[in-house]
Amino acid sequence: xxxxxxxxxxxxxxxxxxxxxxxxxxxxxxxxxxxxxxxxxxxxxxxxxxxxxxxxxxxxxxxxxxxxxxxxxxxxxxxxxxxxxxxxxxxxxxxxxxxxxxxxxxxxxxxxxxxxxxxxxxxxxxxxxxxxxxxxxxxxxxxxxxxxxxxxxxxxxxxxxxxxxxxxxxxxxxxxxxxxxxxxxxxxxxxxxxxxxxxxxxxxxxxxxxxxxxxxxxxxxxxxxxxxxxxxxxxxxxxxxxxxxxxxxxxxxxxxxxxxxxxxxxxxxxxxxxxxxxxxxxxxxxxxxxxxx
Amino acid sequence: xxxxxxxxxxxxxxxxxxxxxxxxxxxxxxxxxxxxxxxxxxxxxxxxxxxxxxxxxxxxxxxxxxxxxxxxxxxxxxxxxxxxxxxxxxxxxxxxxxxxxxxxxxxxxxxxxxxxxxxxxxxxxxxxxxxxxxxxxxxxxxxxxxxxxxxxxxxxxxxxxxxxxxxxxxxxxxxxxxxxxxxxxxxxxxxxxxxxxxxxxxxxxxxxxxxxxxxxxxxxxxxxxxxxxxxxxxxxxxxxxxxxxxxxxxxxxxxxxxxxxxxxxxxxxxxxxxxxxxxxxxxxxxxxxxxxxxxxxxxxxxxxxxxxxxxxxxxxxxxxxxxxxxxxxxxxxxxxxxxxxxxxxxxxxxxxxxxxxxxxxxxxxxxxxxxxxxxxxxxxxxxxxxxxxxxxxxxxxxxxxxxxxxxxxxxxxxxxxxxxxxxxxxxxxxxxxxxxxxxxxxxxxxxxxxxxxxxxxxxxxxxxxxxxxxxxxxxxxxxxxxxxxxxxxxxxxxxxxxxxxxxxxxxxxxxxxxxxxxxxxxxxxxxxxxxxxxxxxxxxxxxxxxxxx
Numbered sequence: 001x002x003x004x005x006x007x008x009x010x011x012x013x014x015x016x017x018x019x020x021x022x023x024x025x026x027x028x029x030x031x032x033x034x035x036x037x038x039x040x041x042x043x044x045x046x047x048x049x050x051x052x053x054x055x056x057x058x059x060x061x062x063x064x065x066x067x068x069x070x071x072x073x074x075x076x077x078x079x080x081x082x083x084x085x086x087x088x089x090x091x092x093x094x095x096x097x098x099x100x101x102x103x104x105x106x107x108x109x110x111x112x113x114x115x116x117x118x119x120x121x122x123x124x125x126x127x128x129x130x131x132x133x134x135x136x137x138x139x140x141x142x143x144x145x146x147x148x149x150x151x152x153x154x155x156x157x158x159x160x161x162x163x164x165x166x167x168x169x170x171x172x173x174x175x176x177x178x179x180x181x182x183x184x185x186x187x188x189x190x191x192x193x194x195x196x197x198x199x200x201x202x203x204x205x206x207x208x209x210x211x212x213x214x215x216x217x218x219x220x221x222x223x224x225x226x227x228x229x230x231x232x233x234x235x236x237x238x239x240x241x242x243x244x245x246x247x248x249x250x251x252x253x254x255x256x257x258x259x260x261x262x263x264x265x266x267x268x269x270x271x272x273x274x275x276x277x278x279x280x281x282x283x284x285x286x287x288x289x290x291x292x293x
Numbered sequence: 294x295x296x297x298x299x300x301x302x303x304x305x306x307x308x309x310x311x312x313x314x315x316x317x318x319x320x321x322x323x324x325x326x327x328x329x330x331x332x333x334x335x336x337x338x339x340x341x342x343x344x345x346x347x348x349x350x351x352x353x354x355x356x357x358x359x360x361x362x363x364x365x366x367x368x369x370x371x372x373x374x375x376x377x378x379x380x381x382x383x384x385x386x387x388x389x390x391x392x393x394x395x396x397x398x399x400x401x402x403x404x405x406x407x408x409x410x411x412x413x414x415x416x417x418x419x420x421x422x423x424x425x426x427x428x429x430x431x432x433x434x435x436x437x438x439x440x441x442x443x444x445x446x447x448x449x450x451x452x453x454x455x456x457x458x459x460x461x462x463x464x465x466x467x468x469x470x471x472x473x474x475x476x477x478x479x480x481x482x483x484x485x486x487x488x489x490x491x492x493x494x495x496x497x498x499x500x501x502x503x504x505x506x507x508x509x510x511x512x513x514x515x516x517x518x519x520x521x522x523x524x525x526x527x528x529x530x531x532x533x534x535x536x537x538x539x540x541x542x543x544x545x546x547x548x549x550x551x552x553x554x555x556x557x558x559x560x561x562x563x564x565x566x567x568x569x570x571x572x573x574x575x576x577x578x579x580x581x582x583x584x585x586x587x588x589x590x591x592x593x594x595x596x597x598x599x600x601x602x603x604x605x606x607x608x609x610x611x612x613x614x615x616x617x618x619x620x621x622x623x624x625x626x627x628x629x630x631x632x633x634x635x636x637x638x639x640x641x642x643x644x645x646x647x648x649x650x651x652x653x654x655x656x657x658x659x660x661x662x663x664x665x666x667x668x669x670x671x672x673x674x675x676x677x678x679x680x681x682x683x684x685x686x687x688x689x690x691x692x693x694x695x696x697x698x699x700x701x702x703x704x705x706x707x708x709x710x711x712x713x714x715x716x717x718x719x720x721x722x723x724x725x726x727x728x729x730x731x732x733x734x735x736x737x738x739x740x741x742x743x744x745x746x747x748x749x750x751x752x753x754x755x756x757x758x759x760x761x762x763x764x765x766x767x768x769x770x771x772x773x774x775x776x777x778x779x780x781x782x783x784x785x786x787x788x789x790x791x792x793x794x795x796x797x798x799x800x801x802x803x804x805x806x807x808x809x810x811x812x813x814x815x816x817x818x819x820x821x822x823x824x825x826x827x828x829x830x831x832x833x834x835x836x837x838x839x840x841x842x
Contacts, residue, residue, distance in 0.1 A: 034501060034504070034505065036508070039632075081683070082683075082687075085687050086686070086687055089690075090690060091690065091691075093501060094447070094501075095686050095687075097447075097501065097504065098639065098643050098682070098686045099683060099686045099687060101636055101639060101682075102636075102640070102643075102679045102680075102682040102683035102686060103679070103683060104636070105633065105636045105637075105640075105675060105676075105678070105679035105682070106675075106676050106679035106680060106683065108633075109633075109672040109673075109675040109676045109679065110672070110676060112672045113671065113672040113673065113676070217632070220512065220632050221512065223508075224508055224509035224512055225509075227505045227508055227509070228505070228506075228508075228509055230505075231502060231505045231506060235502075262516055262517060262520040262521070263517075265509060265512060265513040265516055265517070266513060266517065268509075269509065269510070269513055272506065273493065273494050273506070276494055276497065276498060276502075276506065277493070277494060277497060280497045280498055280499075280502070281502075
């Protein structure tokens with residue numbers, strides 16, 4: 001068993017899943033919306049990047065940017081259709097959840113109808129080189145995935161720490177009611193939040209498309225992984241999501257090597273159940289700090 | 294102006310030859326106070342004749358018939374909730390059906406039971422197959438409704454339980470050639486075990502967290518079953534189990550048998566729903582709705598245990614349905630684990646309305662109609678179902694069957710809004726003030742006062758003032774008399790008085806404080822030389838106060 005292989009796979013998976021999970025986590029804690037249309041945003045961004053690569057340019061960074069922009073657009077659409085009309089209505093949490101699921105159903109079926117069931121592939125964004133060190137080989141897509149996702153996540157988190165909009169979003173995460181009292185518009189901020197998280201989903205879509213293909217239902221598995229990690233790390237906590245991403249990435253890499261890829265979801269489910277039985281609000285979430293829905 | 298019109302007031306006391314009396318004085322035309330009264334009573338708000346009563350048909354009841362009730366033997370439970378009463382106006386004995394839902398249920402089930410007789414011949418195959426599917430999915434939806442509505446656990450693992458039970462029973466049936474009637478009980482056992490495993494986190498997690506946890510469970514099962522060797526990874530499912538449908542029957546007979554068997558399954562699920570939701574477990578859980586769990590716990594209601602019980606019962610029932618599914622179709626396809634299947638199942642619950650059996654059945658009917666009958670439409674039919682689901686979630690509080698309550702709430706809101714806009718008249722007291730005033734007659738007193746003042750303001754004119762200056766005492770014209778009576782009946786506070794600065798030489802106007810021991814207040818510097826002038830000065834001040842009020 002190659003320890004370096006496990007480590008590098010863990011890091012790779014942790015980066016991509018962490019990107020997804022942080023998006024879901026931020027959406028939940030700032031808007032109170034469980035965005036289960038993430039699979040649709042994912043596929044939407046993938047197809048957006050594919051269209052860009054087909055018709056405009058195949059240069060790596062440009063395709064990446066197109067994917068991120070398409071994801072942000074998808075997020076804004078979800079916000080306009082599923083969040084704005086019901087965010088102040090009674091029973092919002094459960095209705096928002098169902099609304100995003102309905103959008104997911106409509107959106108993925110629309111993609112299936114428009115693009116057909118055949119999956120698409122993106123050009124190689126990070127080129128075709130590899131880096132050889134004693135004992136291990138780093139391929140271009142692995143290095144590129146890790147570097148890009150860490151870089152963009154760092155930019156997003158830095159932006160949330162230092163900018164005016166980021167301050168608004170963090171205020172909403174801490175206490176949405178008080179935030180609205182001091183003049184932070186829920187509707188306006190929700191567009192920023194959904195744009196940012198959609199962009200993160202788009203980033204993950206383009207990065208994962210280096211390994212898998214783009215298909216209408218291809219967003220389902222990443223969404224399940226992202227939701228599981230967000231849940232496991234504690235909804236609303238970025239640090240918790242990072243820790244959970246590392247734990248579940250390690251679990252996936254170990255399972256894949258020891259007993260086979262088909263058991264990945266089962267072991268992951270068991271790990272999550274154990275963690276949640278010990279800490280019902282996830283790794284970082286404390287019981288009393290959880291967002292009241 | 295009115296001087297030009299030449300309206301005069303004749304002093305009836307003139308003939309007595311008083312010193313300062315004049316025969317005629319210019320005055321103003323008569324103005325009725327009824328105009329002001331009518332104007333105040335009139336409202337600009339349009340009143341709509343909106344029906345607000347709930348109409349019930351009143352059945353005649355006489356003597357014993359009034360108290361006769363049909364009951365489920367051997368219990369005391371009534372089939373219909375009736376109310377016997379005497380009409381307070383006519384004293385006629387009448388019976389009212391308070392809850393008509395059992396009647397609608399009977400009619401609906403009767404329609405489903407005789408529906409195969411009325412299917413057109415060219416659509417028979419499609420419709421009867423869709424009908425059988427409807428029966429199975431309605432049963433699944435009812436069990437899911439128990440989990441989601443009654444137990445309040447937002448589980449998305451329902452189809453994982455059904456599919457697992459179906460696959461396990463299919464495998465056993467193929468391997469050991471089990472008879473068909475053994476499959477549902479085995480399925481129930483599988484469902485119970487599976488439900489027991491996934492109920493473990495439900496004891497500690499709240500609704501939404503549980504939804505996120507079970508989101509991946511279907512995918513987990515799909516990946517596991519698709520990639521395993523035993524469960525036929527190549528041909529899209531596992532088929533070859535024994536079925537209860539005899540091979541030697543005609544096609545129509547087979548279809549009808551499947552239809553009625555699935556219909557029976559749905560009836561069984563309805564009975565289960567009734568017995569879980571309507572009895573002890575349902576009662577306990579209704580005591581502990583979302584966000585009020587702490588209260589229920591404090592009052593000694595063990596809602597967690599009840600939740601797990603409902604979850605386990607429903608899981609066993611779902612497993613039973615899975616076994617029935619296998620024995621109906623002779624096997625099961627992997628598509629039962631698709632995420633879209635979960636979404637369609639959720640659409641069935643959401644469209645009808647969470648927490649009601651009729652919602653589950655009607656929602657299933659709508660979704661199955663689009664999914665099975667219009668199956669030539671391809672992805673478009675899923676988009677239509679998704680759109681219906683989205684619109685229902687965006688605009689309805691609790692599905693189609695919640696429309697009635699939502700409409701009533703909306704109508705009540707509108708009614709109270711209209712009521713508040715109609716409250717424009719009065720105006721002398723703010724609505725908040727009016728509700729907090731203990732003596733309600735004060736409100737009407739003030740309103741009357743305002744109307745009086747509005748009327749008196751129209752009477753003030755140069756002629757009247759001139760008349761008052763001319764004759765302070767004695768007979769006055771009608772308008773002036775009204776003004777003076779009003780002024781004289783004002784309360785003591787801020788009433789004016791005349792103070793003699795120096796007798797027969799200087800007088801000034803003061804305002805009484807209205808309180809014993811508090812000296813009057815000087816209101817102006819002007820000193821009048823005669824009492825009459827001062828008196829007219831007081832009159833002018835009062836007129837000014839009236840016009841300013």
